[in-house]
Amino acid sequence: MGIAVAADLPGVGANLQDHPICNVVYSAARPVPAGSDNHGEAAGLVRSQPGLDGPDLQMVFVDSRGHIPGIAASEPGEGYTIGVAVMRPYSRGTVRLSSTRPGALPRLDPNYLGDERDLATMVQGLRLAREIGQARALDDWRAHETKPGVRTDDDAALQAYVRSSLASYFHPVGTCRIGEDALAVVDRHLRVHGISGLRVADGSVMPSIPSANTNATVCAIAERAADMLRGRSC
Known part of the structure; x- marks a missing residue:
């Protein structure tokens, strides 16, 4: 691009x-x-x-x-x-990505x-x-x-x-998954690998989809991220 x-x-x-x-x-x-x-x-x-x-x-x-x-x-x-x-x-x-334009819709498959x-x-x-x-x-x-x-x-x-x-069913997850391997996007503190000052706090960090509706898990991720940003953990 x-x-x-x-x-x-x-x-x-x-x-x-x-x-x-x-x-x-x-x-x-x-x-x-x-x-x-x-x-x-x-x-x-x-x-x-x-x-x-x-x-x-x-x-x-x-x-x-x-x-x-x-x-x-x-x-x-x-x-x-x-x-x-x-x-x-x-x-x-x-x-x-579908374009260099910030507002362009992504290619979703x-x-x-x-x-x-x-x-x-x-x-x-x-x-x-x-x-x-x-x-x-x-x-x-x-x-x-x-x-x-x-x-x-x-x-x-x-x-x-x-x-x-x-x-x-509108439960997409996984595209910025947590981990330490070559295909992981964020670490266990939700920090994006290789970029300082950037975290991801939504369903995309889940490595695998839960066998349930995802809203409760997303809320838990958000609450954990809030604790991190308030300095209660890294």
């Missing part, structure tokens, strides 16, 4: 991780009450396979027919959604399905969401499944649905 290099950090913008999300959507047999918690009325972590050492999927229940990242553009009519998010993704993306294991996990998650959606407790609420639709049932069809509808 012709920009002077202040520090050679090959890890700057690499290691991008996010929680991809896809939805099972239902039309409702009766009016769905308005939610009180920003549309996400309940959530839970589950394992896609019994032998895993921890949960790798999150289910989130939404009082709207449509994609979580586009509630305002939801389908008309009464309905609800069971969102499925991969919480321990293997895929890694990048954020890169989340590469959500770069690792086939994430696609397999998402398909399994959709199947688990359908099991929940067909539970007897929802019989009085459920009319029928609108997305992906009951005819979308074999692995190939569900994989195609994931590829066409997958979106961000």
Whole structure:
């Protein structure tokens, strides 16, 4: 780009991780009450396979027919959604400069399905969401499944649905990861390697994405950074 290099950090913008999300959507047999918690009325972590050492999927229940990242553009009519998010993704993306202009938008490549294991996990998650959606407790609420639709049932069809509808759960982390190796960007005090007087204090310093929503972890990073700047630690 012709920009002077202040520090050679090959890890700057690499290691991008996010929680991809896809939805099972239902039309409702009766009016769905308005939610009180920003549309996400309940959530839970589950394992896609019994032998895993921890949960790798999150289910989130939404009082709207449509994609979580586009509630305002939801389908008309009464309905609800069971969102499925991969919480321990293997895929890694990048954020890169697109221009020397400070205001230019970056080149963002989340590469959500770069690792086939994430696609397999998402398909399994959709199947688990359908099991929940067909539970007897929802019989009085459920009319029928609108997305992906009951005819979308074999692995190939569900994989195609994931590829066409997958979106961000808005939990990006990892592009300025903490560490001391050649690809690390900040040290354990959040100081950028090779540049004095500069720290990073947000989700980008996480080496790996947590198997949970990231807001609490980001708040903890910010509080730790505040302590450092107040002189309570280095």
